[in-house]
Amino acid sequence: MARASSLSGFPEWLPDGRVVEQHVLDSLRRTFELHGFAGIETRAVEPLSQLLRKGETSKEVYLLRRLQEDVDEETDPDKQLGLHFDLTVPFARWVLEHAGQLAFPFKRYQIQKVWRGERPQDGRFREFTQADIDVVGADTLPFHFEVELPLVMAEALAALPIPPVRISVNNRKVAQGFYEAIGLEDVESALRVIDKLDKIGPEGVARSLMDEAGATPDQAGLALELASISGTDASVADQVLALGARSELLETGLQELVTLVEAAHERSPGTVVADLKIARGLDYYTGSVYETTLVGHENLGSICSGGRYDSLASDGRRTFPGVGLSIGVSRLLARVLGDGLAGATRAVPTAVLVAVTDEEHRRTSDRVAQALRARGIPADVAPAAAKFGKQIRYADRRGIPFVWFPGEEGDEVKDIRSGEQVPADAGAWEPPAEDRWPRVVTGEGAGAR
Amino acid sequence: MARASSLSGFPEWLPDGRVVEQHVLDSLRRTFELHGFAGIETRAVEPLSQLLRKGETSKEVYLLRRLQEDVDEETDPDKQLGLHFDLTVPFARWVLEHAGQLAFPFKRYQIQKVWRGERPQDGRFREFTQADIDVVGADTLPFHFEVELPLVMAEALAALPIPPVRISVNNRKVAQGFYEAIGLEDVESALRVIDKLDKIGPEGVARSLMDEAGATPDQAGLALELASISGTDASVADQVLALGARSELLETGLQELVTLVEAAHERSPGTVVADLKIARGLDYYTGSVYETTLVGHENLGSICSGGRYDSLASDGRRTFPGVGLSIGVSRLLARVLGDGLAGATRAVPTAVLVAVTDEEHRRTSDRVAQALRARGIPADVAPAAAKFGKQIRYADRRGIPFVWFPGEEGDEVKDIRSGEQVPADAGAWEPPAEDRWPRVVTGEGAGAR
CATH class of the missing domain: 3.40.50.800 (Anticodon-binding domain)
Known part of the structure; x- marks a missing residue:
């Protein structure tokens, strides 16, 4: 038994499990460094005002107070500290603080623990390790990084003692361009509904598109047809265009999507698939979006997600666009160790x-x-x-x-x-x-x- | 400038500083593993009841609460969580939890961040990295580990890009045996006073020994003479015995102390020095005690301390004695980077x-x-x-x-x-x-x- 936990949601490994974890972390670091990503760490805490910028996750934040401190002493959200719940928010803050000392585009990897006060359940922890890569530009960031970063992750994941992965990709521009072209104006509501496709099925989605996103029956039908498209080459674009919608944004998006899957097919055949029903994160990502499942373990959910932000950070003077992905290392490891997919030849270093x-x-x-x-x-x-x-x-x-x-x-x-x-x-x-x-x-x- | 910090007490390094830190952590890990120590990590949080077992540090603990939680919801110290302030308390808890799955004596290293809500000052942080090694036995633990562990640390520190170190050692049995032999019964008060020798000087110590530890002028004089003794060989024991006190405990302690410095002299000449004024920690350590200074940077204080506990942990049925040392990595690194003692040839991995x-x-x-x-x-x-x-x-x-x-x-x-x-x-x-x-x-x- 490599796993041990006496406090729900806070996983700990016995030494043989730690050998596997350390191997995974070393392997990720090596791949990231071979690709020129510099390693950084940020402090575990951020001011609450930083953490709350992503409003939706506010309920998951752990706040800190000193034992001897008056409970109500610190209510100023700029001074009240909380534990970071991901590595993107701290990285954005760090980039703004040190923009003057960095050379852009700046590529970094960051492997650290994060904390979320969620109800613990299978594969969902209150303390867990993430491994992130991001590239961030000053004002501009060429599209080719949206191709490069998922391929770095594909290579990093292929080097781990885990089953093969499938990286599903979509592009915000395709969805938005298509919806706008067919006259479905409430794009964000439509995406939120499409995201439930696996859960509520096509009929439920059609109904919700009409009820919640103001779609006509025809628009709902087209949105569902778009969401059913997937593939690994240029035929994806052909299928989309066959639905009849046209716009400049849609065509840019399709070109990006096809460039990505074709480049991926050359470097890592069979790993990257365009899947137009991917909608999670399309509300904040502005270009490519990525989700990764472990083949045969799809019920685990995505183990590596990310996308492109046109504004990862901004200081009012400059804007910093970014592309990045994040591996949920603990979720992955809990499955690997729990199912005995990998193990250590011994629990001590001693030969x-x-x-x-x-x-x-x-x-x-x-x-x-x-x-x-x-x-x-x-x-x-x-x-x-x-x-x-x-x-x-x-x-x-x-x-x-x-x-x-x-x-x-x-x-x-x-x-x-x-x-x-x-x-x-x-x-x-x-x-x-x-x-x-x-x-x-x-x-x-x-x-x- | 490798160092960057926008929140007092929470150090962060720029990528070139992180290269140095990563090198230090890799080097420590390699030395520890070559010596057969297994790596473990424990969760960042412990129940407050665990953290308060060492009462004196209670004021430094950071407590956690979820943002959406009623402030007064959790007052049960078994359920209230706090961030660990060292790696010894969590290790002791972990050993008790997993004693049935471990083989004793068990040697582990642990390199993690810890948090203390202290007032930040030079070399003293609110978030910092510690690197610990400990060996823990079930019921018994042979003395030779008290020789081995500081020598592992001497080797680990010698491999780092830092100035040479001096490890000062003492033994609780020497102090306690001596004080008891001369009739100074309040040993703990006497040790607390001796600990202030560098700060208040011999006259201040003599006065305090009389005022606070109930010493006679003769006893105070002898205690001061004991504290003035230092050396790297058997002459230390001769100097102590020349003061006239005799007891079995004293003689055991002197034998242990001499064994330690002589073995150290063979393996790592000039590094380990018996220094009988070392009193910090003698209230909870029961045998050898260690403090380490960076030569030429003595004002930084101890960068690596530890000692022997006859009871690191106990579950009422079994007692687990231990010996261990802990390196204050962040304190060390802040000095190394701040003074430019070491640097990276470049800040990115790319060749x-x-x-x-x-x-x-x-x-x-x-x-x-x-x-x-x-x-x-x-x-x-x-x-x-x-x-x-x-x-x-x-x-x-x-x-x-x-x-x-x-x-x-x-x-x-x-x-x-x-x-x-x-x-x-x-x-x-x-x-x-x-x-x-x-x-x-x-x-x-x-x-x-």
């Missing part, structure tokens, strides 16, 4: 346990361990000079593959899995590469250790 | 910027970058097909050492520092090892980029 012959010779064993560590081999020394059988069991219980026996006539090392014991020199012996550090393995029963 | 000839050929540049990344070379593509001079300036502003020019007749790569430009193949070219990733360099002006 070699150096046995202790008697307490007077502990220093000899310490020296062996130091010689191994100096060559990058994780080593530990037995805690007590017990019988060798007990020292071997100590290693076995922890999954440590090798036990080292210092000897006056020369040292020996035993692979406790095979029982093979051979003479060895602490200044030269090497473990097999796959045994040096704990590894993460995938597949059936991977988490069964 | 190569691939130029774009015209937007129609962006895909060609993307392919070059992908070929470089596939061989572990961090690469970025120019954001716009501007004049080459402008693309080179883009790289230069970010400290990216190489610009790659795709060409129909074959590619070329330019080292923009020397101006040298040579033919290159994206499937084979290697940057010099020192240019592949940003490095951390130390010494005068290291932070001056």
Whole structure:
């Protein structure tokens, strides 16, 4: 059992689960850095006034007060502090603060915990880790970043010990251009309704489009036809245009969408799919929008979402457009560990346990361990000079593959899995590469250790 | 300027500072793992009842409440949540919760942010990162871990881009055994007074020992003589014994202290010093106690402290003794970055910027970058097909050492520092090892980029 939690919504992992988590975080960082994203961290707290800019999530914010502070002391929302609930709001604040010291376009990744006071449920935590990438420009940001960023995420996710992913994409300009062209003017209401397609079905959506977005039956029918379109190439645009609507915005949107799926098809075939029913986030994103599901685990919901903002931040003088995506690392990991999709070969870093012959010779064993560590081999020394059988069991219980026996006539090392014991020199012996550090393995029963 | 902070007490680093911080965290992790410590993380919050077990710090705790929650809703200290102020209290709770799934002695490292609602001042933050190592036993824990753990920290600190450190050690048994032997019975008051030696001087201490700890003038004089003793070998014990006091506890303590400094002298000469005036923490530590200063930066205070607890945790049935130390990473880093003791060779991971000839050929540049990344070379593509001079300036502003020019007749790569430009193949070219990733360099002006 890699998972452990004594407080609902605040997941903690046992050491073997943490090995998997650390591997995931290291792997994400490496992909992001290979693509030139600089790592930053922001403080965990923001003034409440910053956090409330996205009004809809206000109910989820955790506020802070000092234990010795009068409860009502701090009611000024510029001074009252809360824990950040995502990494976008703090990044926008950070960009504005440091715009003068940054070179734009600026690419950053950020991997941190965030907090939301939501009711905990499967895959929804009160404390969880997000891994974000964003590129932000000063005043302008070329469209090609809307192609690049989901492909970076596709590559990052493909390197993880998880099932394949599907990135569904849409474009605000397509939806807005289409609705406007067919005379459906309340675009935001229409998008909100379309977002419920999976939940309330096409008939429910048609009714709601008429009731809530002022659509005629014809407009509702066209909106539903648009939402039914998906594909991985230029045929998506053809299907949309076959519905008869035309506008400059729609055509720009279709061109962007086709450019994205075609580039994705070249770099990462089968991963990125245009899906015109994606509507979540289209109220604040202004171009491409992305959602990602784990194939075979669609019930988990999106594990990596994002899009383009024409104004990620603005200081009144300059506007900073951005494109970004965010991985819900904890949600992903809870599934991976909970379902045993991946596990660690051992829970401790140690590759070699150096046995202790008697307490007077502990220093000899310490020296062996130091010689191994100096060559990058994780080593530990037995805690007590017990019988060798007990020292071997100590290693076995922890999954440590090798036990080292210092000897006056020369040292020996035993692979406790095979029982093979051979003479060895602490200044030269090497473990097999796959045994040096704990590894993460995938597949059936991977988490069964 | 690597440091940036818009909210007092909540430090944030610009990307070049974060490169140094990440290097420090990676280096600590590597040393800890080479020594067999397993990494864990605990949630950021604990029930207030847990946090208040260490009564003295209660004033520093940040409490949480949800924005939509009635202010007085949660007054039960078992349900009221607060942010952890160190990593020892959560680790003790975690050990009790998972004792059945752990193998003892259990060695863990933990690197996380902690929060204290203190008045911010130089080197004292409200949010900061700690890096802890602890070993915890079930019911027993051999003394040799009290030797091992400070030596792991000495090794970890020696690998960082910081000035040398001095680890001052003392032993509760020495102080308590000595005071009891000379008839000074209020040991805790005496230790509290001795702790002020640097602040109020020997005369002030003598007076306070008499006023507050019930010492006679003779006892006060002996306590001061004990506090004046320091050294790196067995002579420390001789000096203590020369004061005439004798007890079994004192002799055990002296033996432990001498064993520690002598082992340290072998492994890490000059780093560990017995200093009998160290009294901080002796009220809750029960054996060895450690404090660490940065040579030449003693005014920063201790950057790494800890000691032995005979009862780190207890569930009524079993007791879990522990030994551990904690590095104040943010305090250390604020000094390193603030004084320019270390800096990054560049603020972005990118080693190569691939130029774009015209937007129609962006895909060609993307392919070059992908070929470089596939061989572990961090690469970025120019954001716009501007004049080459402008693309080179883009790289230069970010400290990216190489610009790659795709060409129909074959590619070329330019080292923009020397101006040298040579033919290159994206499937084979290697940057010099020192240019592949940003490095951390130390010494005068290291932070001056």
